[in-house]
Amino acid sequence: MKILYYTSTGNNLFIAKQFGGDLISIPQLVKDNEFDIADDTVGIIFPVFFATSPKLIREFVEKVNIRTDYLFLITSYGRDGDQNALRIMKETFNKRGITVNYTNSVLMVDNFLPVFDMAEEIELKKDLNIIGEIEKINNDVLAKREYILDKELFTDVENIExxxxxxxxxxxxxxxxxxxxxxxxxxxxxxxxxxxxxxxxxxxxxxxxxxxxxxxxxxxxxxxxxxxxxxxxxxxxxxxxxxxxxxxxxxxx
Ligand SMILES: Cc1cc2nc3c(=O)[nH]c(=O)nc-3n(C[C@H](O)[C@H](O)[C@H](O)COP(=O)(O)O)c2cc1C
Incomplete structure (x- = not known):
């Protein structure tokens, strides 16, 4: 299993580490110009930025060739927009002929400083059962469960992201x-x-x-x-x- 991840404050690296498998940083793949990934299971773990994924991830998803029997996407987020981000990534892969088998998300501390007082945000999220949520997702992945939650959260403004x-x-x-x-x-x-x-x-x-x-x-x-x-x-x-x-x-x- 290969786990590709992007993190700025560690939430997604924390999730990535819970899966076992080979941990591979997407910024390092981009730096090394490495866009060919093959394994029986491949996961991509990334944060929600503005109801989509970070720019670097969007560029990566447009370029990467993934050969696998089972591709899953996990995003961590602080408020909402997770399903939007997953839907956009899944559609990009679909257009490129790459099937996404499973998507899910994990609510964590929101690191978007301009909007949140970090001390209050950390306090607010302190009782979240994050390990339990990741364990459930990990069990789904081990069982190669097919699951796509395809809810569109933001329908009032077009291209909200x-x-x-x-x-x-x-x-x-x-x-x-x-x-x-x-x-x-x-x-x-x-x-x-x-x-x-x-x-x-x-x-x-x-x-x-x-x-x-x-x-x-x-x-x-x-x-x-x-x-x-x-x-x-x-x-x-x-x-x-x-x-x-x-x-x-x-x-x-
Ligand atoms: C620029 C930026 C935009 C963000 N936008 C959203 C958002 O639209 N919705 C949301 O729920 N969280 C948003 N977040 C919060 C992150 O997705 C969340 O804190 C994530 O767990 C951070 O992961 P990391 O610690 O691996 O970097 C944003 C964070 C940043 C820095």
């Missing part, structure tokens, strides 16, 4: 404060290799996924988002180490 992504990325900006220590964690956790240190301060290119990994993992909290509720509160899945995020995402040498 495009509208959301454009308006949110326009509205919220990552800001660099004065306390940067030049530790380069931001450059190492960026799955796009979109950040470099110039004059000892991070500067951003134009391929940002808005995953917010740079902001969440910034040691001095010098990276912030305009209008965010509480710039002192940051999130990393408590079971995942910073070194694991770096290993997953690092594009620089």
């Amino acid at each position: 495009v509208v959301l992504e454009n308006t949110m990325c326009e509205k919220y900006r990552i800001q660099v404060g004065k306390d940067c220590s030049g530790c380069e964690v931001c450059t190492k956790v960026c799955p796009r290799g979109n950040i470099e240190l110039t004059g000892e301060k991070p500067s951003f290119g134009d391929t940002c996924d808005f995953c917010l990994g740079c902001v969440h993992h910034c040691k001095t909290h010098t990276l912030t988002i305009n209008d965010e509720a509480n710039p002192d509160e940051r999130y990393r899945n408590p079971n995942i180490k910073l070194s694991e995020i770096i290993k997953s995402n690092r594009q620089t040498i």
